[in-house]
Structure formats: structure tokens, C-alpha cells
Amino acid sequence: MTRDAPVAIHDLGPAAAGLLAELHALCFDRPWAESDFTALLASPGTVALVAERSGEPAGLAVGRVVLDEAEVLTIGVVPAARRHGLGRVLMAALTARLHAAGARQLHLEVSEINRPASALYHDLGFVVTGRRRGYYADGSTAITMMRLLGPA
Ligand SMILES: CC(C)(COP(=O)(O)OP(=O)(O)OC[C@H]1O[C@@H](n2cnc3c(N)ncnc32)[C@H](O)[C@@H]1OP(=O)(O)O)[C@@H](O)C(=O)NCCC(=O)NCCS
Numbered sequence: 651m652t653r654d655a656p657v658a659i660h661d662l663g664p665a666a667a668g669l670l671a672e673l674h675a676l677c678f679d680r681p682w683a684e685s686d687f688t689a690l691l692a693s694p695g696t697v698a699l700v701a702e703r704s705g706e707p708a709g710l711a712v713g714r715v716v717l718d719e720a721e722v723l724t725i726g727v728v729p730a731a732r733r734h735g736l737g738r739v740l741m742a743a744l745t746a747r748l749h750a751a752g753a754r755q756l757h758l759e760v761s762e763i764n765r766p767a768s769a770l771y772h773d774l775g776f777v778v779t780g781r782r783r784g785y786y787a788d789g790s791t792a793i794t795m796m797r798l799l800g801p802a
Pocket of ligand 1: 726727733735738759761764765766767770773
């Protein structure tokens with residue numbers, strides 16, 4: 651897989667909970683259940699995206715907007731497709747949709763031991779807003795981050 655392989659971003663609806671759960675399980679040690687995605691997709695303001703590279707689902711991103719604040723709920727790229735720019739493409743697509751839906755601030759959380767994700771978020775202009783000790787199941791500390799999205 652190369653950075654030049656064609657990428658398509660798809661907006662997903664309630665019928666896609668199974669696909670999101672499958673992709674999430676490939677990306678994370680502690681996968682979310684299909685029912686978690688069903689509930690999320692039924693919740694107002696949720697944006698769910700899948701990235702296809704060369705026609706194969708290779709990543710997901712889910713966010714939610716409430717009034718002018720939005721949150722990245724999850725983002726992942728399957729291991730075989732990492733470091734080819736897909737995480738950056740997914741974040742850009744998710745941010746654009748949340749911004750268009752009214753978000754002016756975008757929040758997220760990342761484990762302090764997750765160097766790839768932290769590097770991506772710093773690179774995209776997120777700034778650290780706080781720390782939550784022992785927040786994750788593995789005992790690691792969550793770093794909370796935020797990026798201003800500005801006016802429409
Ligand atoms: C975080 C994640 C989504 C990044 O996806 P990706 O497609 O590999 O990221 P990209 O190729 O778009 O990389 C974009 C930038 O992120 C940073 N980055 C990504 N992976 C990195 C790594 N392993 N080490 C250091 N920096 C990294 C770099 O700044 C990179 O820019 P560059 O390629 O110009 O150096 C992916 O590693 C992943 O799915 N991890 C497991 C799930 C996860 O932890 N999700 C985030 C939860 S908060």
C-alpha cells in the first residue's frame with residue numbers, strides 16, 4: 651500500500667454499525683461492540699466515516715457535535731494501512747463535517763503512551779487542555795486536547 655493508492659471517504663448511517671465494529675476491532679485492543687456503534691449512530695450530531703483505500707475499508711472515524719462543541723469519539727486505521735496518510739485524511743474529513751455542522755471547538759482524548767496518535771494530533775494543531783490520571787483501562791493517563799475551528 652502506498653500514499654498514492656486511491657482513497658475514498660464514506661459517510662455512514664445506522665446500517666453500518668457492524669462494519670464500524672469490525673474495523674474498530676482491527677484497530678484497537680479493546681474493541682467497541684456493534685451495539686455501541688448502533689447507539690452512537692442513532693444519537694443526534696454523530697458523524698461516522700469509513701476510509702477505503704484501493705477499494706478496501708481501512709479506517710474509521712467517529713465524532714459528535716453538540717451546539718458549537720464537537721468531540722472525536724474514535725479514529726483508527728488498520729495496522730497494514732498505517733503511516734500512509736490515512737489518519738490525516740480521516741481527521742481532515744471528520745473535522746470538515748463537524749465544522750460544517752456548527753462546531754467551533756474540537757475536543758479529544760488520547761493516552762499519554764499513544765505516541766502515533768499524539769504526534770498526529772499535535773501535528774494537526776491540537777493543544778493540551780488537561781490530564782486525567784488512570785483514565786484508561788490499562789491505567790494510563792488521558793491527555794485532553796482541543797483545537798479551535800474558527801468561524802464558518
Ligand atoms: C493514530 C492512527 C489513527 C494514525 O493513522 P495513520 O494512518 O498511521 O497516520 P498518518 O499516516 O496519516 O500519519 C499522520 C501523522 O501522524 C503522526 N504519526 C502517525 N503514526 C506515527 C508513528 N507511528 N510515530 C510517530 N508519528 C506518527 C506523524 O506526524 C504523521 O505525519 P508524517 O507521516 O508526515 O510523519 C493509527 O496509528 C491508529 O489507528 N492507531 C491505533 C488506534 C488509535 O490509537 N487511535 C487513536 C486513539 S486516541
